[in-house]
Each structure stands twice: as structure tokens, then as C-alpha cells.
Amino acid sequence: MSILVQRESVGLAEADHRIGNNLASLSGVIRLQRNTISKSGKPFTTPQVCMLLDDISARIEVMAKLHKSLALTTNGDGVILGDFLREISETISTLGSEGRMDLTVENACHGDIDPRHALHVGLITAELLTNASKYAHPSGLVVKVNVRCETRDNGSFIVEVTDDGVGFPENFDPSTDGGLGFQLMRSLANGLNAELQFEHDSLGVRARLVKPRQIQCQPKN
Structure with a gap:
């Protein structure tokens, strides 16, 4: 078997493994939703x-965009975060009630992130966007949403989603309150070893997913 064929075989096996893992993760999310409803x-x-x-x-859609992003990478080792979030955001903005989201994506984020982290980031971003679409303006006004991100060479990144809605209800604590969507976001952030931060008032909500640099464990002598 030639080296090229061997590499292609390994690449397909790795792709199948990632798809299988991500489908299992998605299935788990849907089962959680089903159990909560039941x-x-x-x-x-x-x-x-x-x-x-x-x-x-x-x-x-998030998972489909993730695997499209992986297929377009030259080495298959990373997902370009800005492109990935732009595709997700543009897709989510077209779902649900038509014309309820005025979306801006600051696509200046050209660094990549670990594919193992990308599905979590995508699902959190999708949840924040759908929440803004549903709840930011109960009167039905168009909600203005901005999505931005930053990546650093040390593996850390920040994703920020801001809307101009009415904010959270009085005494609502996003770190503990909320339904399935907030439970899911907190669980996904914990899986990333990242922090999900919220700033909110009557002029809107700013959500920020902060993934610090990964600390490498030093081998014991």
C-alpha cells in the first residue's frame, strides 16, 4: 500500500471517528431535551x-457546518473559528420567525481551534442566537445581534454574542437559573473547561465564552 493511500485511509478513519463522536454528542443533547419535556x-x-x-x-446545522469546516481545512487539525461562527450565525438567523434578527458578524478571527472544542462552541453560540431571537424582544421587534471572536496562539479563545433586547427578568441568575438551554450551555462550557459570562441590563445581553490557555502538565521526575 502506498504512503498516499495509507494517509487517505487514516484520514477517513479519523473523519469517521469524529463524525461518530459528534453524532453521539448530538444524540445526548436531544435525549436530555426529551427527558426534560417528559x-x-x-x-x-x-x-x-x-x-x-x-x-x-x-x-x-451546527454539526453539518463543523464537518464542512473540517473538510475544507488543509491539514484537518483545526477549525477556523471565525468562518465557522459566521456560517452558524447566518444559518441560525434564518431559522424560526422570519425577519426577527439583524445579524452582524465581526469575522476578524482567523485563528483555528481544536476540532474537539468546535462542536461545543458551535452549540453554545447557536443556543445564544436562538435565545436572542425568541426572547430579546417579546413585542416582536427585530433584534440586533453581534457575534465576534478572538483566538490566540496559546489555544485560548473568546466568543461573544451581544443583543439589544430587554435583558433578563428581574432576579434571574444565568449561572444557575434558566431552562434546558441554559443547562446545556453551562454543561458544554464545563466540558470545554471554559467560563460562560453574562452582562445584562434593560438595553440587552452580552454573553461571553472564555476559554483560557491549556496548561500543560509537567512530567514528574
């Missing part, structure tokens, strides 16, 4: 069912 015991209206299906559609 435990609530509440009937759902047609609009609520449509929103749930939009959520699932958004998560599938």
Missing part, C-alpha cells in the same frame, strides 16, 4: 413544538 408533564402548543424542532434543526 418530566415536565405539560402539553405543548403548536408554536412550542415548532420552536423545539427549530432548536433541534439548529443543532444539526
Whole structure:
């Protein structure tokens, strides 16, 4: 077997492994959503069912964009964060109620991140965007959303999603409160060893996902 064929075989095996892992992660998210709905015991209206299906559609789109990004990389070792978030954001902005999001993406983030982190980042970003679309303006006004990111050579990165909505309800603590969406975001951030920060007032919400540099363990003598 030639070296080229061997490399292609290894590359396909690695792609299959990543796809399998990411499908399993997505399945786990959907099962969590299903269990939460089952435990609530509440009937759902047609609009609520449509929103749930939009959520699932958004998560599938995130995984599709991730594997497209991986396929376009020259070495398959990293996902260009800015391009990945731009594609996710533009897709999410078209889901659900038409015309409810005025989206701006600051695509100056040309560094890449570990593919193992990309699905988590994508799902958190999608959740923040869908929340802004649903809740930022209860009156139905168009919500203005800005997405930006930063990457550094040491592996750290920041993703920020800002909206101009009405903010969170009084006494709402995003670090502990909220439904399935907030539980999911907190769990995904913990899986990244990252911090999910929120600033909010009556003029909007700024959410920031902060992934610090990875500290390498020193071998013991």
C-alpha cells in the first residue's frame, strides 16, 4: 500500500471517528431535551413544538457546518473559528420567525481551534442566537445581534454574542437559573473547561465564552 493511500485511509478513519463522536454528542443533547419535556408533564402548543424542532434543526446545522469546516481545512487539525461562527450565525438567523434578527458578524478571527472544542462552541453560540431571537424582544421587534471572536496562539479563545433586547427578568441568575438551554450551555462550557459570562441590563445581553490557555502538565521526575 502506498504512503498516499495509507494517509487517505487514516484520514477517513479519523473523519469517521469524529463524525461518530459528534453524532453521539448530538444524540445526548436531544435525549436530555426529551427527558426534560417528559418530566415536565405539560402539553405543548403548536408554536412550542415548532420552536423545539427549530432548536433541534439548529443543532444539526451546527454539526453539518463543523464537518464542512473540517473538510475544507488543509491539514484537518483545526477549525477556523471565525468562518465557522459566521456560517452558524447566518444559518441560525434564518431559522424560526422570519425577519426577527439583524445579524452582524465581526469575522476578524482567523485563528483555528481544536476540532474537539468546535462542536461545543458551535452549540453554545447557536443556543445564544436562538435565545436572542425568541426572547430579546417579546413585542416582536427585530433584534440586533453581534457575534465576534478572538483566538490566540496559546489555544485560548473568546466568543461573544451581544443583543439589544430587554435583558433578563428581574432576579434571574444565568449561572444557575434558566431552562434546558441554559443547562446545556453551562454543561458544554464545563466540558470545554471554559467560563460562560453574562452582562445584562434593560438595553440587552452580552454573553461571553472564555476559554483560557491549556496548561500543560509537567512530567514528574
